[in-house]
Amino acid sequence: MDFDNGCCCGCNTADKELAKVNKCPVCGNEGISVSKITVEHLVAGDYRKTIEGDGYRICMNEDCNVVYYNTNSGVKFSKDQVSVPVWFKKDANPKYACYCSKVTEEQVIEAVVKHGAKTVQEVNAITGAMKNSNCKENNPLGVCCHKIIQEAIDKGLNMK
Template sequence: MEEKCPICHQISEKVKSITVKHLVSDNFLGEIVNEETYYLCMNENCDVVYYNLNNESILDKKKVKVPIWFKGDANPKYICYCNKVTEEQIINAVINQGAKNINDINKLTGAMKNGKCMLNNPLGKCCGPIVLQTIKRALQTNN
């Protein structure tokens, strides 16, 4: 069963509480329940970032420490949170420096080095697929 955001009713992604705890502003740590399953609302126009299954805790963009890359107003738009590499840096590496794959991006931007994705990425997992999507989009734009 797909979980949907209690506010916008769009599909969400499951995230571990350790990720939520690491990214929520200190003032709101008390709202995080250990071992509770959390979800990240994937709607770019919704202010909700995380919520739990019981809908007892809804954490919006104002309650997290980092901008969420796919949310419409994210600034900067980090793709690799561990190394603070932005969408703009990846696109620049493809268009202006000839990057064509993850290895090139890694060498040119430092993305995906020294990763602690479970703690730093809002999804709590490797940014590799998002780096690949960004490379493909930049390559299509450049052709």
């Protein structure tokens, strides 16, 4: 069950409380809720042992060093404690568009610019992206990479 958007007992007072504590402990930006499964899969090696409970968030601020944090337990994981570069963070290298098939934004743009792909399907056929999808574990947000690929296609189309 997922209690991210409210208190598990159904009381109204929790909402305000949650909104206040859901901010990144370092930069203060509001984070996006991420499944514990995703955090467990992507946090590197021994740091995994400190993962407890639910309520993980990811900081979407590109300049912030924090990736995952949990304001309930006070645990946070920075970029160097996560096993993959997070594409929207500054200096992410390589910049993956599809984490499951390890296809980079560069490869997607190349498929658009050099091979004339215009849709996600065409890009997938050329790059092999979105094969064996397991986004829940591989994508830092735990969501399908479809949207990131689309953004990379748009970038490529604008370069033409």
